[in-house]
Amino acid sequence: MTNKQGKRSRNASAAPRSGTNPKSTAAGVVGLGLMGKSIATCLLAAGHRVVGVDKSLPHPRDTRRHVLAFLREMKREGLLSRDPHAVAENLVLSEDFSSLGGCAIVIESVVENLEVKQQVLAKIEEAVSADTLIGSNTSALPVTELQRKAKRPERILGIHWAEPAHITRFMEIICGDQTDPASAARVSELARRWKKEPTLVRRDVRGFITNRIMYAMLREAFHLVEAGYATVADVDRSVRNDFGYWTTLAGPFRFMDLTGIPAYAAVMRDLLPDLDCGKEVPKLMRDVVASGARGVSNAQGFYRYTPAQARRWEKQFLKFTYEIRALAYKYRERPGD
Numbered sequence: 001m002t003n004k005q006g007k008r009s010r011n012a013s014a015a016p017r018s019g020t021n022p023k024s025t026a027a028g029v030v031g032l033g034l035m036g037k038s039i040a041t042c043l044l045a046a047g048h049r050v051v052g053v054d055k056s057l058p059h060p061r062d063t064r065r066h067v068l069a070f071l072r073e074m075k076r077e078g079l080l081s082r083d084p085h086a087v088a089e090n091l092v093l094s095e096d097f098s099s100l101g102g103c104a105i106v107i108e109s110v111v112e113n114l115e116v117k118q119q120v121l122a123k124i125e126e127a128v129s130a131d132t133l134i135g136s137n138t139s140a141l142p143v144t145e146l147q148r149k150a151k152r153p154e155r156i157l158g159i160h161w162a163e164p165a166h167i168t169r170f171m172e173i174i175c176g177d178q179t180d181p182a183s184a185a186r187v188s189e190l191a192r193r194w195k196k197e198p199t200l201v202r203r204d205v206r207g208f209i210t211n212r213i214m215y216a217m218l219r220e221a222f223h224l225v226e227a228g229y230a231t232v233a234d235v236d237r238s239v240r241n242d243f244g245y246w247t248t249l250a251g252p253f254r255f256m257d258l259t260g261i262p263a264y265a266a267v268m269r270d271l272l273p274d275l276d277c278g279k280e281v282p283k284l285m286r287d288v289v290a291s292g293a294r295g296v297s298n299a300q301g302f303y304r305y306t307p308a309q310a311r312r313w314e315k316q317f318l319k320f321t322y323e324i325r326a327l328a329y330k331y332r333e334r335p336g337d
């Protein structure tokens, strides 16, 4: 286990474990890739001592620097009151799963592959105590499948975050067939302390809520472009200016309440049979992936970017994420609404 200076540090199993108060609770994150780092940042900012485990941490100082940069950014944006350096001291990095021993909750965020996730969950179970909650940040794997080989499946559940996890208020808590509702209740309580606005998915369904809805929209977007009805840019512009403006205030059902329900029923009758129901990955998507495009991260995507334009989009995305978070918070759901 390495600390900031790359030296051996106090074992995480010495960390106290009491209830769900972040101030006295160690939390584990397994897989410190894109999401794992921002999840660890969120947990640190909430006051946890965080044990980060990855199968390979060749440059732990880089991981620590990355997390510290997120914490400083949170401080600048008013989302963290304490000194970011002091908060980052509560991060312990390790390649050894036994470091997770004292954690009250462990979240895995390794690659989206059922077998790998099942193996990782088994290793976590080996390391932690019987009442440790275990969450999987899977995007779409059924939680019931992840529970299949577990020793104590009742404490395993999906905890679906949205990137960047230290800023977004989204969190879906998903029960698999064997999840104990009490485990979901404990995670919901924690989620509120992490400053999330959690939703509970009571029965396991592939893709959960937002990914099912988002992928239905993506399928139709590809259909409109591939069939020649509109360009990529025109589809984007329409979506941004229509759903893009109201979805932070109202979900689909509230939006229908706000804008008159019967008209939607009339449109559904004629439009639903006409929507795309394809079951294959769209050809345009396959071609773009085969070309090596990964989006702004390598300046190749559905649009062309110079490296400077790609960086500008990344910065804008981050700035917008903080601003929309503030707006969403201002218009958050309140009891009695």
Ligand SMILES: NC(=O)c1ccc[n+]([C@@H]2O[C@H](COP(=O)([O-])OP(=O)(O)OC[C@H]3O[C@@H](n4cnc5c(N)ncnc54)[C@H](O)[C@@H]3O)[C@@H](O)[C@H]2O)c1
Residues within 6 Å of the ligand: 030, 031, 032, 033, 034, 035, 036, 053, 054, 055, 056, 109, 110, 111, 112, 113, 116, 120, 137, 138, 139, 140, 160, 161, 162, 163
């Ligand atoms: N990227 C997103 O926007 C996003 C959003 C929601 C959910 N997710 C989900 O989060 C998970 C992680 O996604 P990501 O984008 O951070 O991936 P990533 O590839 O950036 O990171 C995965 C990390 O897991 C580590 N890892 C792989 N196998 C491991 C093992 N056996 N033991 C320990 N560590 C291991 C890798 O070394 C890597 O650091 C996936 O399940 C993904 O579907 C991602």
